[in-house]
Amino acid sequence: MKKLILIPLLLFGLFLIHAQTITALEDSLSQTPTPDARYSETLVKLEQTAAQGVRNADLFHDIGVCQFHLGERGKAVLWFLRALNLDSAHKASRQNLEYIESNQPSEQEEAHEPYLAQLFLSIWNFFSLNRLAIVVLILAVLTTLSLHLLFFYPPQKERGLPVLAVMISAILLLVFGIALGVKNHRHRHNSKAVVIRETELKAQAQGGKTVAVLPAGTVVERKQSGTTSLQVILPDGQGGWIDKKAVELVVPKE
Amino acid sequence: MVVKRTMTFMLILFGLQMLAAQELRVSASLKQSTITMNEQLELMLQVRSSAEFDLRAPEAPVVHGFSYRNVVSSSSSQVSWINGVQSSTFTKTFTYIYLPQRKGTFTIPGIRFSYKGKNYSTADLKVTVEDAQSSSSQQHSYDPWFDPYAGLYPERSSTNGESLLRCIPESQSVWLGEPVVVSWYLYAENRADSFETLMEKDHPGYGKTIHEQPRSLNYEEVTYRDRRFQRALIKRSVIYPQQVGRIKLPTLTGRVKFSGWQSNLNRNLDSEDSWLDVKPLPAGKPADFSGAVGKFRISQSFSASKISLGEALICTVTVSGRGNFGQFIPQPFPKIAGFQISEPGVQDNLKNAIDGTRRIVYTLIPKETGDYEIPGAEFSWFDSSTGSYQVFRGQGITLKVKQGNVLSYFSGLLDRQHPHTMNPLLERSSHPNFKAYANSSWFWLIIALCLLSLALGGFFAHERRLQREDPAFYAQKTANRVLNKYLRKATDAADNLSQDFYPLAESGLTQYLANRYGVSRSLSTQEAIELLHLHDLPSDLIGSLEEFFQLCQKARYMPGGAEAADLEEALEKLRALVQAFSRHRLENNGKNSITEEDK
Numbered sequence: 001m002k003k004l005i006l007i008p009l010l011l012f013g014l015f016l017i018h019a020q021t022i023t024a025l026e027d028s029l030s031q032t033p034t035p036d037a038r039y040s041e042t043l044v045k046l047e048q049t050a051a052q053g054v055r056n057a058d059l060f061h062d063i064g065v066c067q068f069h070l071g072e073r074g075k076a077v078l079w080f081l082r083a084l085n086l087d088s089a090h091k092a093s094r095q096n097l098e099y100i101e102s103n104q105p106s107e108q109e110e111a112h113e114p115y116l117a118q119l120f121l122s123i124w125n126f127f128s129l130n131r132l133a134i135v136v137l138i139l140a141v142l143t144t145l146s147l148h149l150l151f152f153y154p155p156q157k158e159r160g161l162p163v164l165a166v167m168i169s170a171i172l173l174l175v176f177g178i179a180l181g182v183k184n185h186r187h188r189h190n191s192k193a194v195v196i197r198e199t200e201l202k203a204q205a206q207g208g209k210t211v212a213v214l215p216a217g218t219v220v221e222r223k224q225s226g227t228t229s230l231q232v233i234l235p236d237g238q239g240g241w242i243d244k245k246a247v248e249l250v251v252p253k254e
Numbered sequence: 255m256v257v258k259r260t261m262t263f264m265l266i267l268f269g270l271q272m273l274a275a276q277e278l279r280v281s282a283s284l285k286q287s288t289i290t291m292n293e294q295l296e297l298m299l300q301v302r303s304s305a306e307f308d309l310r311a312p313e314a315p316v317v318h319g320f321s322y323r324n325v326v327s328s329s330s331s332q333v334s335w336i337n338g339v340q341s342s343t344f345t346k347t348f349t350y351i352y353l354p355q356r357k358g359t360f361t362i363p364g365i366r367f368s369y370k371g372k373n374y375s376t377a378d379l380k381v382t383v384e385d386a387q388s389s390s391s392q393q394h395s396y397d398p399w400f401d402p403y404a405g406l407y408p409e410r411s412s413t414n415g416e417s418l419l420r421c422i423p424e425s426q427s428v429w430l431g432e433p434v435v436v437s438w439y440l441y442a443e444n445r446a447d448s449f450e451t452l453m454e455k456d457h458p459g460y461g462k463t464i465h466e467q468p469r470s471l472n473y474e475e476v477t478y479r480d481r482r483f484q485r486a487l488i489k490r491s492v493i494y495p496q497q498v499g500r501i502k503l504p505t506l507t508g509r510v511k512f513s514g515w516q517s518n519l520n521r522n523l524d525s526e527d528s529w530l531d532v533k534p535l536p537a538g539k540p541a542d543f544s545g546a547v548g549k550f551r552i553s554q555s556f557s558a559s560k561i562s563l564g565e566a567l568i569c570t571v572t573v574s575g576r577g578n579f580g581q582f583i584p585q586p587f588p589k590i591a592g593f594q595i596s597e598p599g600v601q602d603n604l605k606n607a608i609d610g611t612r613r614i615v616y617t618l619i620p621k622e623t624g625d626y627e628i629p630g631a632e633f634s635w636f637d638s639s640t641g642s643y644q645v646f647r648g649q650g651i652t653l654k655v656k657q658g659n660v661l662s663y664f665s666g667l668l669d670r671q672h673p674h675t676m677n678p679l680l681e682r683s684s685h686p687n688f689k690a691y692a693n694s695s696w697f698w699l700i701i702a703l704c705l706l707s708l709a710l711g712g713f714f715a716h717e718r719r720l721q722r723e724d725p726a727f728y729a730q731k732t733a734n735r736v737l738n739k740y741l742r743k744a745t746d747a748a749d750n751l752s753q754d755f756y757p758l759a760e761s762g763l764t765q766y767l768a769n770r771y772g773v774s775r776s777l778s779t780q781e782a783i784e785l786l787h788l789h790d791l792p793s794d795l796i797g798s799l800e801e802f803f804q805l806c807q808k809a810r811y812m813p814g815g816a817e818a819a820d821l822e823e824a825l826e827k828l829r830a831l832v833q834a835f836s837r838h839r840l841e842n843n844g845k846n847s848i849t850e851e852d853k
Contacts, residue, residue: 210363
């Protein structure tokens with residue numbers, strides 16, 4: 001009984017240490033203080049690294065910060081979303097995104113989510129793709145150990161405890177396994193796009209009536225791609241077509 | 255009965271009124287559908303409801319060919335009783351002001367907004383912009399307020415009542431950068447009905463913002479040049495002097511209109527020239543002078559004295575008072591080793607452009623755990639009341655940074671406020687390429703190992719259960735395995751009624767004994783039997799084994815020693831023998847052991 005409790009605690013502890021280790025390692029790598037200016041110079045260097053095909057949440061975050069300070073609100077949002085697509089637990093990118101949104105509030109953004117929804121979203125964001133993978137592995141090992149315990153449990157003893165352990169670990173494994181699948185799919189097929197420069201949302205692909213004017217930094221869902229325009233859905237559910245050149249995908253098509 | 259019906263009727267009416275109260279009625283219109291390049295376009299959005307509503311000005315539509323300037327709102331309410339039923343109408347009017355940029359006919363897109371989950375929109379409108387009218391054409395316009403004789407008989411208007419525009423700064427002498435409120439008043443001996451601003455001419459040496467612009471003429475009686483005038487405020491602006499010396503204040507041009515029999519007094523007015531003396535800031539400017547000029551009170555606060563790694567320390571400098579809020583830049587926070595410090599963020603809570611409170615927010619993120627001495631923020635300004643530079647140095651704190659944990663990620667969950675500043679650059683020395691663990695081979699190897707161990711564990715657990723719950727069946731099962739492994743050829747021979755059964759059975763059995771009990775195959779039957787006695791085997795089992803060996807030898811070496819019909823019986827004997835060996839091994843090894851046959 002004690003061993004059974006100790007094993008999950010040990011594994012959970014290991015997971016905590018892992019999370020802390022990552023933070024400490026990342027922080028120890030940052031050595032130089034933030035420069036007060038010269039964002040454009042930094043941006044050139046960072047974009048060269050990104051152009052080499054490097055995908056790194058910290059790199060994307062820094063590009064976003066530079067873009068923001070250079071007045072490119074749309075591009076800043078785009079790069080922060082790219083950082084979050086790699087690591088949804090990237091706190092700095094999420095805070096910067098919230099900061100940009102708070103500077104340009106709209107009717108939709110002002111409406112606060114219910115507390116429980118916020119809590120769920122926060123937990124969902126905390127479990128980034130790789131954290132989910134680690135949790136799934138831990139749960140897989142736990143489920144295997146619980147099943148082994150159940151298989152070889154002395155027949156004369158009450159089997160409630162190993163059955164409970166199997167049930168809990170198996171349910172958690174299922175939940176986190178599904179979450180990992182969903183997150184992995186979204187990571188690979190992220191349909192979000194960001195309006196880079198102010199553009200008109202039109203009712204039809206060509207020659208349609210202007211429905212709204214989208215400011216730079218508006219996040220839209222890509223639905224369908226035309227020759228020169230892109231069919232998108234706004235956060236409030238409104239749909240329409242916008243100029244392809246005015247928008248960039250969070251996950252660019254290779 | 256009558257009372258009940260009346261009550262029901264009233265309730266229904268009240269319910270209907272409540273339902274109607276949820277709805278807004280919106281309409282958009284233009285003050286003029288045709289304007290000239292000198293005029294401004296006024297787009298009016300009128301929102302009505304039978305209940306009070308709180309609506310902020312919807313976003314101004316983008317109109318091609320125009321530059322958006324401002325939006326002004328007004329509200330009104332009307333309560334009336336019709337047949338004993340009260341009805342209220344609450345109206346809000348938003349006037350969007352645009353300036354034309356080119357001639358032509360333009361479409362003004364409908365205004366769209368949401369209120370309490372419902373979407374509202376207005377229809378598109380069209381406006382035509384024409385060339386500015388020349389003075390001659392203006393004389394032939396159909397303006398009902400136009401006085402055709404004003405130019406021919408200037409003395410006529412002066413005799414019937416003087417009116418003038420005065421520009422009055424609140425102070426004649428200011429410091430460079432010190433904001434000053436300048437008011438334009440209409441002075442008239444006879445009250446004018448309206449005043450239309452036509453133009454505002456700027457002069458070099460200052461920047462300005464609108465401070466106040468009343469929508470109607472509110473008169474007060476004043477004495478000016480020993481004469482009594484009716485005075486109404488036209489406009490107030492804030493002037494930020496940017497040039498030392500004497501600067502000329504903006505000149506306002508407008509048209510005063512009178513109605514009725516006084517309409518012959520209509521005239522265009524220019525504000526009187528007014529000047530401002532601008533003093534230079536004295537020497538001794540602090541090295542990091544922010545550019546703030548005014549009368550300020552400064553305070554500073556830190557969000558915490560203990561934080562976890564990964565959390566941020568917020569330092570807020572509050573600047574309250576009156577001054578050039580729009581003109582100064584927040585100073586950066588002093589550098590601290592081991593900290594990333596954001597660019598300063600600004601949150602204004604200003605009553606107008608020059609009065610109120612500004613919060614300058616710095617986000618400090620520690621890189622390592624430990625105790626840090628955090629210096630206070632600094633803010634320098636020029637105090638216009640004392641004429642001297644002032645420097646505020648906030649008090650520092652000792653900050654304890656402890657190791658973060660997984661729960662610290664959720665620490666800000668209850669905080670519904672948005673972040674105060676943009677987080678600083680992370681500036682990692684290297685950027686390793688992101689790799690999803692779920693797509694790595696080691697991830698799936700661990701999963702496969704788990705599954706494999708489960709399959710093996712399940713198999714062994716099944717065997718153990720069988721051994722425990724049905725030993726006879728288990729012995730038979732293991733015997734069958736032995737037969738399959740060592741005596742398959744013999745069994746096949748027996749099935750085919752072949753006399754080869756006996757040598758094959760003897761050979762297989764000898765092999766089995768060699769593997770299980772270490773009895774060498776080169777020993778004679780007698781020697782093997784003697785060796786088996788040393789293994790503590792039951793004597794009846796050894797007897798049966800000896801008997802079977804003799805049967806085999808008899809069949810092999812004695813002509814007619816065995817008939818084909820005896821093969822079935824011999825096979826049964828062999829099976830029984832093997833089962834007996836298996837059972838003995840199980841009993842000998844104990845119930846919790848795993849027999850070698852299992853492997």
